[in-house]
Amino acid sequence: MKYLLASMLSVTVASFLISPSKADDWGCEVLLCAAASNPSWHDVPACHPPMEKLISAMKRPGFSWPTCPEGGAGKPGYEKYAECPAGWTPTTGDDGRGQGFSREQSQCARKVTTCKGGRSSYGFSSRGRTETTADGITRVFSRNNACAFTEFRQRPRRSDPYYFDIKDDATDRSNRFWFNLQK
Known part of the structure; x- marks a missing residue:
């Protein structure tokens, strides 16, 4: 064919x-x-x-x-960009780390809560703490809550x-x- x-x-x-x-x-x-x-x-x-x-x-x-x-x-x-993976939403290039801002939706984001039984964990006091996983996902933690964060990843290009x-x-x-x- x-x-x-x-x-x-x-x-x-x-x-x-x-x-x-x-x-x-x-x-x-x-x-x-x-x-x-x-x-x-x-x-x-x-x-x-x-x-x-x-x-x-x-x-x-x-x-x-x-x-x-x-x-x-x-x-x-x-x-330029393909759809974000299931469960992720397109967002602008600001990943919460103050690394600049772009109006282009070059990132994918999702909110994650790992708290058990609805209880919050206040294991640290640094506001806006971030960490990056081995696979390139950046986690930005919500205020003092160690179990609620937003994850950001590069949006796939077409x-x-x-x-x-x-x-x-x-x-x-x-x-x-x-x-x-x-x-």
């Missing part, structure tokens, strides 16, 4: 490359290649010229993303951070196609 999809995509993209080009053909080539998922555009030889042209163009001042009105897609979306939402006219639903621009 993946080879059938790859050959169909190759033929479609090749027809764009062979036929006389219009200004918006490049945008449609980019859309077709970016939407290729199994295999990705990296494994479709006909996709290399339009995608490499895109990557080069993005480095120039005044870059404007090529669009494909026929495909119902304009500029793609971009989400390997394919760009996406196009393409509407399926038959179902009236949009499908999201993720891709990357790494050569």
